[in-house]
Amino acid sequence: MSAAAQYLALSKRAALNTIRQPTSVVPAMLFPLLFIAMSSGALNRSISIPGFPKVDSFIQFGIPATIVQGVLFGAVGAGAAMATDIENGFFERLMASPVSRTSILVGRLAGAALMAFTQAWLFLGVITIFGVDIEGGIVAVFLISLVAAVLGAGIGAIAVSMGIRTGSSEAVQGAFPLLFAGLFLSSAFFPRNLMTGWFRSVANFNPLSHLIEGIRTQIITGIDLGDWATALGIAAGIGAFGLILAGRALDGRLKADHS
Numbered sequence: 001m002s003a004a005a006q007y008l009a010l011s012k013r014a015a016l017n018t019i020r021q022p023t024s025v026v027p028a029m030l031f032p033l034l035f036i037a038m039s040s041g042a043l044n045r046s047i048s049i050p051g052f053p054k055v056d057s058f059i060q061f062g063i064p065a066t067i068v069q070g071v072l073f074g075a076v077g078a079g080a081a082m083a084t085d086i087e088n089g090f091f092e093r094l095m096a097s098p099v100s101r102t103s104i105l106v107g108r109l110a111g112a113a114l115m116a117f118t119q120a121w122l123f124l125g126v127i128t129i130f131g132v133d134i135e136g137g138i139v140a141v142f143l144i145s146l147v148a149a150v151l152g153a154g155i156g157a158i159a160v161s162m163g164i165r166t167g168s169s170e171a172v173q174g175a176f177p178l179l180f181a182g183l184f185l186s187s188a189f190f191p192r193n194l195m196t197g198w199f200r201s202v203a204n205f206n207p208l209s210h211l212i213e214g215i216r217t218q219i220i221t222g223i224d225l226g227d228w229a230t231a232l233g234i235a236a237g238i239g240a241f242g243l244i245l246a247g248r249a250l251d252g253r254l255k256a257d258h259s
Contacts, residue, residue, distance in 0.1 A: 006099050006100050006103040009107075010099075010103050010104065010106070010107025010108075010110075011106065011107045011110035011111060013107060014078070014081070014107045014108050014110060014111025014112075015110070015111045015114055015115075017081060017111070025115075027073060028070055028073035028074045028077065028115070028119065029070065029119065029122060031069075031073065032066040032067075032069040032070040032073070032119075032123065033066065033123065033126060035066065035069065036059055036062050036063060036065070036066040037059075039058065039062055039189065040057065040058045040059045040062065043058050043062075043189070044057060044058040046058065046190070047061065049194065051191070051193055051194050052191060052194065053191055053216075053220060054220070055220050056132065056133060057132060059127055059130075059132050060127075060132050060133065060219060060220055061216065061220065062188070062189060063123060063124065063127055063132070063219060064144075064188070064212045064213075064215040064216045064219065065183060065188035065189060065212060066123050067119065067120050067123055067124075067144065067148055067215065068148075068151070068183060068188065068208065068211070068212060068215075069180075069183060070116070070119040070120075070123060070148075071116045071119065071148055071151050071152045071155060072155060072176070072179050072180060072183065073176075074112055074115035074116055074119060074152060074156075075112045075115075075116070075151075075152050075153075075154075075155035075156040075158075075159050076155070076159045076172060076173060076175070076176045076179065077112075077115075077159075078108045078109065078111060078112040078115075078156035078159055078160055079156065079158070079159025079160045079161075079162050079163040079172040080159070080163060080169040080172045080173050081108065081111075081163075081169075082108055082159075082160045082163035082164060082172075083162075083163035083164075083166060083167055083168050083169040083171070083172050084169050086163070086164070086167040087167060087168070087169065091104075095254070101250060101254070104250070105157070105160060105243075105246050105247070105250060108156065108160050109153040109156050109157055109160070109246075110153070111156075112152045112153055112155070112156030112159075113149040113150070113152045113153040113156070114149070115152060116145075116148040116149050116151060116152025116153075117145045117146075117148060117149040117152070119148065120141070120144055120145040120147075120148035120149075121141065121145055124141050124144065124145075124219075134218075134219050135218075135219060135220060135221055135222040136218040136219065136221075136222050136223045137223075139223055140218035140219065140222070140223055143218060143223070143228050144215050144218055144219075146232065147211070147214070147215060147228070147231045147232050147235050150232060150235040150236055150239055151211070151235040151238060151239075153239050153242075154235055154236070154237075154238035154239030154240075154241070154242045154243075155179065155238065155242065156242070157239060157241075157242025157243050157245065157246045158179075158238075158241070158242040158245055158246075159172055159175075160242075160246045160249075161242065161245035161246040161248070161249040162175055162249075164246065164249040164250055164252075164253050165249045165252070165253075182206065182208055183208060185199070185202050185203065185206055186203050186206045186208040186209040186212060187203050187206075187209040187212060187213060188208070188209075188212050192204060192209060192213075207234045207237070207238070208234075210230055210231070210234055211230075211231045211234040211235060212231075213227065213231075214227040214228055214229075214230045214231025214232075214234075215228075215231050
């Protein structure tokens with residue numbers, strides 16, 4: 001079996017496993033939408049504060065956070081699925097087969113990336129149904145979805161590394177609040193120029209702030225390839241960091257199994 005066929009087979013398996021688990025898919029699709037709907041109801045008047053970006057509604061401002069939120073849900077699911085494979089013995093059977101070791105990681109990350117890409121299209125499609133404008137149009141939707149896919153693979157890699165090290169899906173899912181906290185300590189729900197004190201310092205340092213703002217520009221202003229490239233670069237950086245962690249975790253488990 002060629003390396004390409006192995007990558008494709010394991011990627012297909014990861015995608016199908018995601019589709020077959022509605023308990024993982026439905027919350028990742030619905031919870032972020034419910035959250036932005038509630039946030040809009042509570043914070044919609046904040047858009048009239050002097051210095052707030054010019055937007056039609058809080059939903060238009062906050063939808064990038066919804067996309068990242070959905071990506072976090074889906075990516076953590078990839079790590080939990082890897083841990084489940086270890087728990088039920090499928091991972092060991094893969095190790096005993098002549099399959100490429102990197103295809104084990106790539107398969108899971110491809111599933112996470114596909115999930116994130118789909119979520120971005122869904123979330124942006126839903127808000128347009130309710131009359132929220134995306135100034136960059138369909139091109140912006142595609143560009144934003146690419147960033148979401150890369151971010152999904154990156155966060156998925158971090159989650160997969162945890163799944164490989166712990167072998168426990170509960171431990172991976174238990175780490176979700178830590179990732180989620182990073183979203184709230186950013187400019188996801190409020191512009192940085194209106195923040196003060198330590199919170200502004202943390203938001204300035206938080207890479208998610210700059211990623212979200214790069215996405216937001218495409219929605220509230222129009223296509224800006226510079227801001228988009230910044231968002232994509234941050235997503236790629238998270239991806240590179242995640243791949244290093246996942247690769248080391250896989251090497252560690254392989255050495256432990258052979259010792």
